[in-house]
Amino acid sequence: MNQKQFKHTTQICVRNYEVDWQGIVHNAHYLQYFEVGRIEYLKALGARLDLNTINGESRVVLVRNEIDYKAPAHFDDVINISTRVSFIKNTSFAMEGIMEKDRTKELVATNIAFHVWLDPREHASVPVPDEFRRMVQRFEGADCEIFWPTYKV
Amino acid sequence: MNQKQFKHTTQICVRNYEVDWQGIVHNAHYLQYFEVGRIEYLKALGARLDLNTINGESRVVLVRNEIDYKAPAHFDDVINISTRVSFIKNTSFAMEGIMEKDRTKELVATNIAFHVWLDPREHASVPVPDEFRRMVQRFEGADCEIFWPTYKV
Amino acid sequence: MNQKQFKHTTQICVRNYEVDWQGIVHNAHYLQYFEVGRIEYLKALGARLDLNTINGESRVVLVRNEIDYKAPAHFDDVINISTRVSFIKNTSFAMEGIMEKDRTKELVATNIAFHVWLDPREHASVPVPDEFRRMVQRFEGADCEIFWPTYKV
């Protein structure tokens, strides 16, 4: 996985209060950076910013995060965060992120974040809306394994 | 000002991610600690936790913070945070905080946080509700300079 | 996996600034809570607090985090965080965490954090020190799959 496989990249600069006593970015902040990446990605898609209520009737819930730490980022490092939707299934989808140092292209961390679409009144998962599938397909082209439920065929 | 002048004290333990590259608590975290103190104080008062809508019609807004840093706190330090309402005026009130190290009683920082009661529809300040004045007076006794607006006399 | 399988539990209370615009704890804060759990665990083991230099010659590096979000935590929730070392291999070990709401025992999140022991001068992994293996074995008893390198047999 490298940044060339991604169509969306945004940039952050490590702030001093994100650096811990080892002089490196604390592990929880990488999750925040990846989320910055996801939100900028969703804005680039044309999605309304509040992912939480993208169709007014359901909610998107983050159910699992996997982060691999490859090399530490330091204070004042400029970091490129690339983001994509890697798949959409019936009621869930995953977003991948990858962070590289801007200057050296060193890989800093990778992330995959699994989301489920929920009906909050029923506390049950619901199909990912077609509107969201189309937005992603338009942006990602053939690179995203988008699953269209069989009733769509 | 020392902790004996306060009727309410709560405790936190410095977490490793709150410690910066100098090995000491980052200056913004002290504000978070003082806010922990204010919230525990309001709970002890019997106030509903959402200070924001204490009477359902108005909002409490933080308008000014003053913090004096006296001695740095370090990872794993147990800190006692004492809190009080120091005065209530017509539409505003102030809460003071003081932090000491539990083991050495060393003074870490002091804070005064100024709040205003607002009517969010009118974008105008409104009198601090009598319910809140009474709660504070009951808890603080004579130590708090509570101002009752003249129409109350 | 439930908290009865863990010998160490510590407690935190959700602070208001950890709660996001959905009224629930932001996903990155759970990582911070699990780290609070790991540090309290290491203190209970008798380890020196600075895990980073546990034997003065090498460093412990977090290389991967997996978090499953089961149910959201809210402001002022008291959360029990249980922690254990689940295995020690030649140059790596993993720590598991589980968070439950104190009042309802509802499962909030689970975590597994993979660490590697490094020689920072060589940028190479080194065996987990025997001192650390013994500390964990003493604390965990038979429940931890501790790997002793073959030269130990």
Next chain:
Amino acid sequence: MNQKQFKHTTQICVRNYEVDWQGIVHNAHYLQYFEVGRIEYLKALGARLDLNTINGESRVVLVRNEIDYKAPAHFDDVINISTRVSFIKNTSFAMEGIMEKDRTKELVATNIAFHVWLDPREHASVPVPDEFRRMVQRFEGADCEIFWPTYKV
């Protein structure tokens, strides 16, 4: 005080995890933003980034922060942070900050941060180094009330 009186401005965009349950930036994050401003200012001055050891023998310590909150910032707001050194005395100096919304120029918050130069071995304040005075004077011109100790005359 407005941004035209400042020679240095940097920009941040409000991140979703900085927004609290009221939908507005939590009060402690403004301190972090102002510190981003101070660090970018010091870089623009040509100072080495680690303000802490600017002359290798002494430390800069933040001793007091004053923040006035004027209007709340919201998720995704672009904020301009202007920073300057407002005075340098014998052993202390102050840095002022002002935050405005990029789109509307609405004033968000103002800050003044008081620093003292310390000799950490003696635990005593020491004169602000001439190197730092010159850096600031070169950058600010006549706008900064720089105090040169009388022994300099």
